[in-house]
C-alpha cells in the first residue's frame with residue numbers, strides 16, 4: 001500500500017510540475033487504456049475517473065457534482081462526469097491537492113461505455129484541445145473477430161499514433177513500446193496469482209474492496225513501468241505468504257477479516273462511503289472472493305497478456321477484452337464461473353445509478369446466474385461519487401437480510 | 411367540409427396505437443415474408459427490405475402500454491423505453507418479429523441486445539456496431555463488413571439471395587421515401603398551419619410498420635390533402651424540438667406543445683427515417699454506398715461522434731434553415747446521451763443568441779400541463795421580446 005501511495009504521489013508531482021518541465025498530459029479513460037503507448041511517447045497519462053473516485057473518497061465529489069448541476073448538467077446523468085466537470089470548474093485540484101495540468105490531448109478510448117464520448121466532448125469544449133477517438137467495437141457476440149481487431153489496429157496506426165507523434169514531437173518507437181508491454185505482461189502474471197489466491201479457504205484477500213487497491217497501478221498510469229512490476233511482485237509475495245499462513249484479508253481497521261460467507265460482487269463500489277460500505281461486509285464475516293469491477297481494465301485470468309511480439313494487435317485485444325465491453329451473456333458466464341471457481345456462497349449486485357454500462361440488464365443477469373448456479377443473489381443500489389445516493393441504513397438492511405438468507409441456506 | 415387529412419391521419423393513428431402490430435402480421439400473411447424489428451435511432455432498412463422482409467421500427471410501448479413485467483427488468487433510474495420494449499417482448503406482442511436489431515446508440519440499448527439474446531434464443535438478435543471513425547478506409551471498411559455480415563444473416567433468415575441489383579432497388583425505394591419525407595418537413599416549416607406536428611408525427615410513425623412503398627405513397631397523399639387546407643397562420647413561436655431521438659414523447663405532449671403556442675418546424679423524432687440526408691448512390695457495390703452514406707451525409711445526433719464540426723452547428727443550421735425563433739430541449743429522463751449533449755448545445759445556442767427552454771419526459775408521462783405552461787411562457791417571451 002505504501003508503495004502504491006508513493007507511486008501515485010510521484011505521478012501527481014510530475015503532473016503538477018509540467019509547467020516547469022514542459023511535459024504534456026494526455027487524458028484518457030481507464031477501461032482499455034493505451035497506457036504503454038502514451039508512455040512510449042513520454043506523455044503523462046491522466047485518468048479522470050480516478051480523479052473523480054479520489055475526490056469521492058476525500059468527500060469532495062458531492063460539491064463537485066452540485067457545481068456541475070448548477071452549470072446546467074442534469075441530475076440524471078453519470079456522476080463521474082459531473083464530478084470531473086465540477087472539479088475542473090473549481091480549479092482542477094487533483095487528489096494530492098496539486099493542480100492538474102490541462103490536457104494537451106484527449107485520447108478517447110471508446111471502450112465499454114458510451115458516456116465516455118460525451119464526457120470528452122464536454123471536456124473538449126472546456127479546454128479547447130484536440131481529441132483523438134479510438135472506437136473500440138463491442139463484443140456483441142461474445143468474441144473478437146479478425147475484422148474488429150483490424151479496425152482497431154488501423155485506427156492505432158493511422159489515427160492515434162500519428163496524433164501522439166504530433167503532440168509529443170517524437171517518433172513512434174516500437175521497441176520502446178514492446179519493452180513496456182513485456183513488463184505489463186509480467187505484472188499481469190502476478191495479478192492473476194493474487195486473484196487465484198482467493199480460491200483458498202479462508203481467502204487471504206478481499207477481491208472487491210481490497211481488490212480496488214490491487215488494480216490501482218495496473219489499470220492506470222503505471223502499467224508497463226518498472227515500479228508497477230515491482231509493486232505486483234511484492235503484492236503477490238505478501239498475498240502468497242498470507243495464504244500459506246492461512247490468514248484472512250486485512251480490514252481497514254487493521255484486524256483480520258474472519259470468513260463466514262464467500263461472495264462474488266458485480267458492479268463498481270460506492271466511493272463516497274467506501275469504508276462504511278466495506279464494514280457492512282466484514283462486520284458480518286462476508287469476504288468478497290472475486291468481483292467484476294476489478295476486471296474493467298482486463299480479464300487476465302482468461303489468458304490475455306499484453307504481447308510484445310504483436311504490440312498493436314495485443315493493445316487492440318486489450319481494449320476489446322474489458323469486462324464492460326462484453327455482452328450480457330458473457331458477463332453472466334463470467335460471474336457463474338467465478339462463483340464456481342472461487343466456491344462462493346452467493347453473489348451481490350451493487351447497482352450503480354450513474355452507470356448504465358454496468359447496470360442496464362443486471363436484474364436479468366441476476367435471475368440467470370441464480371438459475372445457473374443455484375446460489376442466491378443479493379441486490380443493493382448506490383452511486384459512485386454522489387453521496388446523495390448512498391443510503392447506509394437501506395443498504396445495511398438489505399445486506400443483513402441477505403446474509404440471514406445465506407445463513408439459513410447453509 | 412370535412413378535413414381532407416382526416417382519413418389518412420386516422421389510419422396512422424390506428425397503426426400507432428396498435429401494440430399488437432396487426433399491420434405487420436397482415437403483411438406477413440399476405441406475402442408469406444418475415445419481419446425484422448429495429449430499435450432507434452438508425453438501421454439500414456434497405457438490407458432487410460432487399461432480403462424480402464419487412465423492417466419494423468420499435469420505439470417502445472408509448473403512453474398506452476401498461477407495464478406489468480417490464481419494470482422487474484430495470485432499475486428505477488433507467489429510462490423507460492427498454493422496459494416497455496421488454497414488456498412488448500415478454501408479453502408476446504413482438505412474436506411476429508423474426509429478428510431484432512439493436513443499433514449502437516447507448517449502453518442501455520447495447521445491453522438490451524444482450525437481454526434479448528438471453529430471452530429470445532430462437533430469434534435473430536443482432537447488435538449493429540456503427541463506427542465512430544468516419545474515413546472510408548478505416549470506419550468505412552469496418553462498417554461495410556458489418557453490413558455484409560448483417561446481410562448474410564438476413565438472407566439466411568429469409569432464404570432470399572440478395573443480389574447487388576436487388577439491393578440497389580431497395581436503396582432506390584428508400585431514397586424516394588427520404589425525399590418525400592424531406593418534402594413533408596419542408597412543407598411543415600413553410601406552412602405549419604397546414605401540417606400540424608402531431609399529424610406529421612403520426613405520418614412518420616407509420617413508416618415503422620408500413621412497407622416503404624406504401625409509406626411513400628401515404629406521405630404523398632397526406633401532403634396533397636394538407637395542401638387543400640384553407641387555414642390562416644397563427645402568431646405562434648417557431649421552434650425546433652430536439653433531444654427525443656430514441657424514447658419518444660407521448661402524442662398528447664406533442665399536442666400540448668403545439669397548443670401552447672408553438673409551431674414545431676424541425677424535430678428529431680423517428681430520426682431513423684431521416685438519418686441519411688441525401689440519396690444513397692446506386693453504385694456498383696451497394697454495401698459500400700450504404701457505408702459511404704453513413705460516413706458522410708447524415709444528421710448530427712448525440713449518439714454519433716462529430717469530429718469535423720463544432721458541437722451544435724447542425725442544430726443552428728436547422729434553426730436557420732427553418733426560420734426558427736427558439737429551441738425546445740425535450741428529452742427522456744435518464745437519457746445519458748441526450749442529457750449530456752444538452753449543455754453543449756445550450757452553450758452553442760447561447761453563443762448564437764438563440765433562445766431555448768428545456769424539459770424532460772417519459773414516454774408514458776400523463777401530466778402535460780407543466781410542459782404546456784413552460785413552453786407557453788417560452789413562446790410568449792419569444793413573441794414579446796424576441797428572446798426567452
Ligand code: SF4
Pocket residue numbers: 049078079080081112113114115116354355356357358384
Ligand atoms: S457510465 Fe459507467 S463506465 Fe461510463 S463513465 Fe459513467 S461510471 Fe464510467
Ligand code: SF4
Pocket residue numbers: 489490491492515516517518519656657742744745746747748
Ligand atoms: S432513451 Fe436514451 S438512454 Fe434510453 S435507450 Fe434511448 S438513447 Fe439510450
